[in-house]
Amino acid sequence: MEAGLILVLLLILGAEFVNGWTDSPNAIATVVGTRSLTPLQAVIMAAVLNLLGVLSGTKVAATIGKGIVDASVIDLTTVAGAMVSIIIWSSLAAMWGIPTSESHALVAGLAGAGLATAGANALLWEGWRKVLLGLFFSSVLGGLGGFILMVGVYWAFRKATPAKVKGKFRVLQIISSGLMAFAHGSNDGQKFMGVFTLTLVIAGALPAFHIPLWVIFLCAAVMAMGTLTGGWRIINTMGMKLTRLETHQGFAAEVAAASVIEAATRFGIPLSTTHTITCAIVGVGATRGGSAVNWGMTRRIVMAWVVTFPICGLISYFTVLLIRAVTS
Numbered sequence: 269m270e271a272g273l274i275l276v277l278l279l280i281l282g283a284e285f286v287n288g289w290t291d292s293p294n295a296i297a298t299v300v301g302t303r304s305l306t307p308l309q310a311v312i313m314a315a316v317l318n319l320l321g322v323l324s325g326t327k328v329a330a331t332i333g334k335g336i337v338d339a340s341v342i343d344l345t346t347v348a349g350a351m352v353s354i355i356i357w358s359s360l361a362a363m364w365g366i367p368t369s370e371s372h373a374l375v376a377g378l379a380g381a382g383l384a385t386a387g388a389n390a391l392l393w394e395g396w397r398k399v400l401l402g403l404f405f406s407s408v409l410g411g412l413g414g415f416i417l418m419v420g421v422y423w424a425f426r427k428a429t430p431a432k433v434k435g436k437f438r439v440l441q442i443i444s445s446g447l448m449a450f451a452h453g454s455n456d457g458q459k460f461m462g463v464f465t466l467t468l469v470i471a472g473a474l475p476a477f478h479i480p481l482w483v484i485f486l487c488a489a490v491m492a493m494g495t496l497t498g499g500w501r502i503i504n505t506m507g508m509k510l511t512r513l514e515t516h517q518g519f520a521a522e523v524a525a526a527s528v529i530e531a532a533t534r535f536g537i538p539l540s541t542t543h544t545i546t547c548a549i550v551g552v553g554a555t556r557g558g559s560a561v562n563w564g565m566t567r568r569i570v571m572a573w574v575v576t577f578p579i580c581g582l583i584s585y586f587t588v589l590l591i592r593a594v595t596s
Contacts, residue, residue: 288494321453335395402539414551
């Protein structure tokens with residue numbers, strides 16, 4: 269393989285590592301926030317189940333690899349620009365303890381780099397339609413799911429004492445956190461597999477878009493290593509600063525978010541796991557009244573989501589122009 273291809277593949281793995289470092293903590297934030305598991309136990313569990321989630325399918329990877337930008341009009345520089353934008357923006361946000369969406373960063377990065385390479389012809393509507401569906405799944409269904417499931421839990425255990433409820437849900441929340449970690453791997457983990465395979469096709473290393481087994485294992489392992497490095501600031505933000513969570517509330521948020529993510533995954537819809545679990549946590553908190561939610565922190569997170577699209581799009585756009593100016 270040429271040096272340029274190797275460099276771009278390393279950038280993709282770097283972005284996958286950042287994904288595991290900054291995005292995977294969202295899957296385990298509530299189980300740490302309720303102290304059902306220690307941070308180390310939760311991170312190890314997330315790393316293992318993220319790996320298994322990545323191995324569960326390739327529909328989301330195909331959407332990202334074939335549906336966002338037209339492989340016939342882009343090149344390795346396009347992919348490099350997109351990955352640089354993800355690494356820069358997500359690392360900065362992690363330093364501030366603000367959870368960002370790697371999904372939004374990825375599609376925005378690909379769009380900006382694609383526009384710099386081939387103009388509007390680089391963008392494919394089919395994949396973007398699924399991205400818009402993902403926004404609906406994550407925000408509306410995530411928030412409503414958390415709210416409705418929490419109301420159901422309150423009704424089912426309306427006669428139980430707080431101590432009894434906490435004890436019953438401690439084990440259940442560990443299970444639900446595992447489901448959330450698996451769901452994160454099944455959706456978010458697949459996205460960089462799709463970009464990795466797209467790059468191999470662009471470079472001629474693969475004759476057609478088909479995800480090899482070694483790519484699946486490689487990307488899964490890199491994301492798991494990223495998860496193992498921590499992401500404690502994001503865990504603190506999601507598990508302790510959005511709203512005060514008990515075990516039954518963490519359970520409701522995780523089951524709601526994991527269900528939405530898994531449903532989207534099976535339809536090949538890429539969505540933001542950060543977006544989904546945050547909306548589910550807010551939905552759960554809202555059952556105790558508006559004052560139970562830290563709206564100031566919620567606004568900061570939402571603002572980070574909003575600015576992710578233009579920031580990553582612009583970084584990738586100008587990165588491509590810079591690379592072409594330097595190498596021409």
